[in-house]
Amino acid sequence: MFICLAALGIPFQPLPDYHDGAGQALETAKRYMETAKGPYALLVKRQTFLPYSLPKRNGDATAGLSLTREEALQCVLSHFQHRDVVVGTTGMLSRELFELRMKRGDGHERDFLTVGGMGHASSIALGIAIQKPSRTIYCLDGDGAVLMHMGVLANIAAAAPSNFKHIVFNNGTHDSVGGQPTVAGDQKQFSFSQVAQGCGYKHVFIASNQNEITEAMEKIRAINNDGPVLLELRIKSGHRKNLGRPSLSTSENRKDFMHFLQLS
Structure with a gap:
């Protein structure tokens, strides 16, 4: 610096x-x-400022929701198949994805973790979807990340990759950098599914509990050659305090992931 x-x-x-x-x-x-x-x-050096707790928002639309992002991710993950390609957004989601893969004994080669590239997971997933039309591509995104580069939704719809499955975990906060609120938290005024539909996504779904996620994922899996598809998951904010970080370097992740992409 x-x-x-x-x-x-x-x-x-x-x-x-x-x-x-x-x-x-x-x-x-x-x-x-x-x-x-x-x-x-x-x-500003680390720990220059004292800890600060954000005030609770009046009428927080996420307050009554039942699932954390990690719980919703675990449910989503159970519907993936072995050849599916996954691009995870930066921050807590990719850290949770890494630990859930370890817990399941899946390995990490099928996941690209977008470390330090907030908002770019969907663009990366779009490029892969175009180049690998025979593979199903899942982009696991966050509300803050999508808002940062929301114009990409129009590009995805215009490219119309039939194999593109976009899952947005919406907890109404920038959870990875302190929990500051995003405009997506007011779900009476803002809807990713409506934005995606307006851009030209072929199918959109909303889910806010485990049964709804299971039903939506089964529908998404059944959709072939008619993408892109978007699933908005409305979840509560917060994350596990003992959440670790990926033990693989970004270089190792890239190497393993590229090898996985080359498999027929």
Whole structure:
């Protein structure tokens, strides 16, 4: 980061972790930006700020939902077949996917974990779906990630890959970076299924409990040569506190996944 900022000619300093020092740093940044009409960077070290709990939202549409993302993912995972290709979005979902695969003894080669690429899982899955028309491609997405690059839904619909199955886990929060709310949490005003349908997805489904997920996944599996398909899972926010991280490196994941794609 220091090298990048220096190369760009952007002045910077670490943000002190005490009140007076932080105030002086902010004043320095303010004076520079007013005088130079340019950017100034403050680098925040880990644990500079005290822990903070987000206030509860009034009328939170996800509050009465029964399943966590991990529980919904476990149900979805049970419907995948051996040759199915899976692209997981960045953050908690891919971490949960990795641990569920270990628990089931499935191996990890059929999953591409989009580490550090928020919003790009659907584009990656689209490219694979186009290049591998004989394989079923599942994109496991999050509400925040889809909102970040929602224009991709139109591109997916326009490309019309018949083998593309898009599953959006909507808990109304940016769960991987602190639980900040997304606009998708107000499900009376916002619906991924309606957005996808408006873009041109061939089939859309909504599920919010285990029975509905099972029924929707059975319908999705029965749809052949008529994609793309989207399933919106309405789930509650939060994740398991002892959730680990993938033990495979991104390079190992890519190598194993590419080998899996080459299988007939």
